[in-house]
Amino acid sequence: MKRYLLPETGQYYKANLHCHTTVSDGRWTPEEIKVRYMEAGYSVVAYTDHHIFVPHNELADEHFVALNGVEIGAIDSAEKKTRKNCDFGLIALDPNITASPEWDKSETVPDELGRYILMKYDFDFVNAVLRDAVKQGFFVTYNHPTWSLAEYTDYMRYDGMHAMEICNYGCVVGGHDEHNARIYNDMLRAGKRLYCIAADDNHCKPGLPDYFGAFTMIRAESLTYAAIADALVKGHFYASEGPLIKTLWYEDGKVYITTSPVRGITITKPGRNIALAQDGGNLITEAVFDVDDDDGYFFLTAIGPDGTKAYTNAYFTDEILK
Numbered sequence: 096m097k098r099y100l101l102p103e104t105g106q107y108y109k110a111n112l113h114c115h116t117t118v119s120d121g122r123w124t125p126e127e128i129k130v131r132y133m134e135a136g137y138s139v140v141a142y143t144d145h146h147i148f149v150p151h152n153e154l155a156d157e158h159f160v161a162l163n164g165v166e167i168g169a170i171d172s173a174e175k176k177t178r179k180n181c182d183f184g185l186i187a188l189d190p191n192i193t194a195s196p197e198w199d200k201s202e203t204v205p206d207e208l209g210r211y212i213l214m215k216y217d218f219d220f221v222n223a224v225l226r227d228a229v230k231q232g233f234f235v236t237y238n239h240p241t242w243s244l245a246e247y248t249d250y251m252r253y254d255g256m257h258a259m260e261i262c263n264y265g266c267v268v269g270g271h272d273e274h275n276a277r278i279y280n281d282m283l284r285a286g287k288r289l290y291c292i293a294a295d296d297n298h299c300k301p302g303l304p305d306y307f308g309a310f311t312m313i314r315a316e317s318l319t320y321a322a323i324a325d326a327l328v329k330g331h332f333y334a335s336e337g338p339l340i341k342t343l344w345y346e347d348g349k350v351y352i353t354t355s356p357v358r359g360i361t362i363t364k365p366g367r368n369i370a371l372a373q374d375g376g377n378l379i380t381e382a383v384f385d386v387d388d389d390d391g392y393f394f395l396t397a398i399g400p401d402g403t404k405a406y407t408n409a410y411f412t413d414e415i416l417k
Contacts, residue, residue, distance in 0.1 A: 113294035264308030265296030
């Protein structure tokens with residue numbers, strides 16, 4: 096039986112799910128973000144300023160959805176100059192949510208510049224905040240683990256996220272190798288079930304063109320807050336730095352994908368059995384891969400002519416085959 100992994104119906108809407116404005120440490124105002132991102136072909140922006148939740152429902156119209164959010168985090172103050180940290184994006188799934196989750200501020204510390212009050216750098220404490228965020232109606236993303244200096248023993252202890260950033264363009268522009276397919280696969284192999292997104296994390300400061308470089312394509316029935324939020328929860332999206340994924344479905348032990356012209360498409364599974372579809376030096380627009388009942392999970396990566404990539408979410412065989 097044919098099962099669409101990305102919905103057969105609906106439209107794709109280009110989204111930036113990690114964004115900073117003049118509300119915190121960005122250079123563009125929320126209104127400027129809307130104008131410039133719409134000019135670049137985006138229909139959705141999640142406003143996730145640092146540690147301050149400011150709804151922007153007034154920016155929404157029939158051509159643009161402003162998702163309300165906030166980025167929260169913690170820094171390990173014991174590590175001094177090489178302090179590792181963790182940051183999470185909280186995106187409200189209902190535009191009527193007016194405040195972000197609270198926590199015991201006596202258990203927090205200021206950041207190194209004294210700008211924000213951060214969570215206590217403690218895994219149990221952070222996970223409790225994330226659980227509360229999910230209960231209160233937020234879509235939670237784990238942001239830029241490479242920039243955060245996270246090691247395996249760190250990122251494997253976070254729970255409750257809906258998704259993680261498989262690519263953070265702002266960090267890439269800043270010189271970090273924030274391409275995190277390996278970290279995503281680590282999490283999947285350890286039993287975590289979560290999606291992947293790509294985002295700009297833009298601050299738009301002079302000399303740092305950290306915008307329009309990574310995005311999430313959301314497949315939804317309409318360009319409304321409710322439809323976009325529903326698509327996020329259901330995983331009806333993919334992450335990209337450039338290549339486009341057009342269709343994705345499973346049928347009779349195989350997964351099928353069609354894309355914009357790319358130089359190769361891979362499927363990643365828990366073991367070493369990664370398969371690559373390519374045609375010498377020619378570009379391709381489709382691929383078919385075998386999926387076995389005992390594979391556990393898989394995700395696909397499309398590699399563009401310039402080396403940029405698009406990533407599907409992970410799909411789990413016990414869900415697809417039931």
